Every structure is written in structure tokens, then in C-alpha cells.
Amino acid sequence: xxxxxxxxxxxxxxxxxxxxxxxxxxxxxxxxxxxxxxxxxxxxxxxxxxxxxxxxxxxxxxxxxxxxxxxxxxxxxxxxxxxxxxxxxxxxxxxxxxxxxxxxxxxxxxxxxxxxxxxxxxxxxxxxxxxxxxxxxxxxxxxxxxxxxxxxxxxxxxxxxxxxxxxxxxxxxxxxxxxxxxxxxxx
Numbered sequence: 342x343x344x345x346x347x348x349x350x351x352x353x354x355x356x357x358x359x360x361x362x363x364x365x366x367x368x369x370x371x372x373x374x375x376x377x378x379x380x381x382x383x384x385x386x387x388x389x390x391x392x393x394x395x396x397x398x399x400x401x402x403x404x405x406x407x408x409x410x411x412x413x414x415x416x417x418x419x420x421x422x423x424x425x426x427x428x429x430x431x432x433x434x435x436x437x438x439x440x441x442x443x444x445x446x447x448x449x450x451x452x453x454x455x456x457x458x459x460x461x462x463x464x465x466x467x468x469x470x471x472x473x474x475x476x477x478x479x480x481x482x483x484x485x486x487x488x489x490x491x492x493x494x495x496x497x498x499x500x501x502x503x504x505x506x507x508x509x510x511x512x513x514x515x516x517x518x519x520x521x522x523x524x525x526x527x528x
Contacts (some may be wrong), residue, residue: 345459346459346462349462349466350462350466352445352466353466353469353470356438356441356473357473358471359438360475361515362508363438363477364475367477374477375480375482377423377427378424378427378479378489378493381420381424382424382493382496382497383418385417385420385421385424385493385494386397386418386504387502388413388420389417389501390504390505390508392413392417393411393505394504394508395409395410395413398508399507406489424493425490426528428485428490431477431486432485433474434477435476435477435485435486438475439474439475442466442467442469442471443471444523445466445467445470446463448463449463449467487510511527
């Protein structure tokens with residue numbers, strides 16, 4: 342029984358050290374993760390805007406090349422996969438780290454413990470581990486979970502709509518300017 346108590350204590354200490362290590366890694370890599378997510382979002386906006394320009398703004402229909410579309414869609418898929426990969430691995434790390442206390446509780450419930458002291462140790466360690474939740478964030482601005490993917494695409498689509506509207510208004514202004522100068526030159 343003493344050996345089991347010692348192993349339980351060692352497991353709890355190891356889990357706490359791993360949680361501390363994950364927090365330190367998250368704080369040191371937080372800016373890099375934030376920068377990577379920010380640049381991926383900007384690349385998504387720019388790539389989607391370029392696709393829009395290729396599809397709807399080109400006057401010369403014969404100048405539309407399939408290779409250009411393929412290239413843009415490959416880049417778009419690459420950025421989407423990068424975003425998903427960052428979020429997926431962060432979520433899996435958090436889920437795995439946070440699963441330990443639950444498994445310890447399940448072990449406590451499955452094993453018929455006659456030793457009240459050991460049962461108390463398991464309960465205390467599992468509750469202690471439950472309070473040490475691991476979650477990764479991007480420099481403390483937002484948590485890295487699956488909702489980040491939907492939030493990012495919402496932001497990307499919002500900026501894409503703004504860029505399309507600005508592009509249309511600038512082309513309308515250019516047409517109006519060219520019409521006004523030609524009418525003043527020709528009486």
C-alpha cells in the first residue's frame with residue numbers, strides 16, 4: 342500500500358510539473374503563435390480577395406488562366422490547413438493534459454479501496470489536478486480552441502466584404518472621373 346501511495350504522489354507531482362512546463366512553453370511561444378495566427382488570417386483575406394479579383398474583376402475573359410486559379414486555391418487550402426493544424430494540436434494537448442484527473446477519479450471508482458487513507462489521497466490528488474487546467478492561448482489574447490476557427494473565418498469574411506466594397510467604390514469613382522473629364526473635353 343505504501344508503494345501505491347508513493348506512485349500516486351509521484352504521478353501527481355509529475356502531472357503538476359508537466360502542467361507548469363506547458364504554461365511556460367505557452368508563455369514563451371505565445372507571441373509566435375499569435376503572429377502565426379494573425380499572418381495566416383491576413384493571408385486568407387488577401388488570397389480570397391485575389392480570387393475575387395480574378396473571378397469578377399477581370400475584363401478580358403481570355404486572360405483567365407486555370408493555373409492562376411489553381412495556385413490561389415492551393416494557397417488558400419494551405420492557410421486553412423495551417424490554421425486547423427495549430428488549433429487541433431493545441432486542443433489535443435489541452436484535452437490530454439486535462440484528462441489525467443478524470444482518469445484518476447475513474448480508477449478510484451473502479452478499485453474497491455479498503456484503505457481509507459489511500460482513498461483520501463486519490464481524492465485529494467485528483468481534485469488538485471482538476472484545478473490545474475491546461476489551456477493554450479495566443480499571447481493571452483484568446484484561447485486556442487475550435488471556436489477560434491469559426492471566429493477567424495468570420496473576421497476574414499468581414500474584411501473580405503470590406504475590401505470588395507472599397508474596390509467597387511474606387512472603380513465607380515474612377516468611372517465617374519473618366520466620364521466627367523471626357524464630357525468637359527468634348528462640347
